Amino acid sequence: MAGKSFEEMQKALRAMHASVRRELHDMKNRVRSRMVKEHMSGPTGPSSVRARSGQLRRALDGTIATWGNENKMQLVMFFGGGVPYARVHEYGGTILPKRAKNLAIPVGAALTRAGVSKTAGPQAIWAMLKFIKSKKTGKKLLVNRFSKGKLDVWFVLVPSITLPPRLNFGNTFQQEAEATMRNLRAIRIKGKT
16 A cells, blocks of 8 residues: 555545445345245254245344444344244244143144144133043144134144254354355455556
8 A cells, every 4th residue: 555645545445345345235134135045944853944925035134333433343243132942043932822721733724825733822722622532642622623624634633743853043153144244355456466
């Protein structure tokens, strides 16, 4: 930068800040895009979940924080804010019932086409359900008491569910951060070799 005027150096510094901001913005978009494509578009499996309501996707965002005349910039990504199941899909864990002996897992007629429960749970439609224990599997079931001739299962009762980690947000973020660092190292102030 020897031989450059103060104005030229300021202009070069502003250009570098703009380049860094663009890289961080691009990183945020890459992380979000990869998360949706690779981990939030299903089917539900070892490293992905099927999108049902879109709430988890909407809970992934970020912002670029700056301070010190933009001499310091940081990309802060937010994941899972306000979505109670985000943490268990990222890290895995066991879900236990809060006020009952069992969790009621909606199945069949209790689900919309998107796989979301039609009701707030069995308590919302208790009068139409009856409890049975399957003779074949030994599972505890809540079935439609009014269905004639066929077993119309609405809920399967289980004492707990253990979910594996599925979303890999931390790994995806780390991979994109490494790519961004390579891109940032390649940024050169105009005129510098």
